[in-house]
Amino acid sequence: MEKVFAVVDKMLEPDMELENTEDTENYIGEVQEWAISRYGELPKYHVDQYSQIWMYGKHYFADSTKALCYPQPKYMCYLGLPKINDIFIGFGMSRSEARRNAAQYTMEQLKRYKLELTIKDEIPNPNLDESINQLEILARRGYFAIPKYSFEETHDADGNPHWKSICQIGGRKDKTSGTSTKKMEAKKKAAYKMLCKVLKG
Secondary structure, eight states: OHHHHHHHHHHHSOOGGGGGOTTOOOHHHHHHHHHHHHHSOOOEEEEEEOOSOOOOTTEEEOTTSGGGGSSSOSEEEEEEOTTOOOEEEEEESSHHHHHHHHHHHHHHHHHHTTOSOOHHHHOSSOOSTTHHHHHHHHHHTTSSOOOEEEEEEEEOTTOOEEEEEEEEOTTOOOEEEEEESSHHHHHHHHHHHHHHHHHHO
16 A cells, blocks of 8 residues: 555655756665665665654654755655665655655765765776776766777788777876787777776776
8 A cells, every 4th residue: 555655645746846856966866876886785765654753763864954844744754775774864745755855865974974986886896898888887977088099000020910009088197008919809908907097096
């Protein structure tokens, strides 16, 4: 029944934040990405009707959210993260608003305690074979500009080709290079060296 109520609630109640949400951060998505990247698990949400009687113990609650501006919010959301004993709580006039406020407060606390994701968390297993794609993933997520590659071809005494690939990222002074008898292998080597550099900071 809880799932049915949640669907009906979302359909019938206006989502008060949706009027001006073009620039609003997707806190629920951020919390999910954090939990999956760090521990390979999804966060757990439990939304209940608001009650003035609830535990303070090891619970955090979003006392600064706009939801508490209401005389009495309709809902409260408990948000649990893997490997963290504390429960984060948000309030709202709808289930979705309470969930969003809990997620927003959770991200604020993770940043406060310097637990937010870093560039190193984005690529848990940097490796040569996937280095080109891994470097591009980081670029698409806004850490730096899209990498550019250039190539130089030379030949040995027997006429066999040798490739040198150079990887550059706009705004960074350093370049990396890779060499191989195969063009793609040279590119991978250059990308992997750059990937190692950017992950080290």
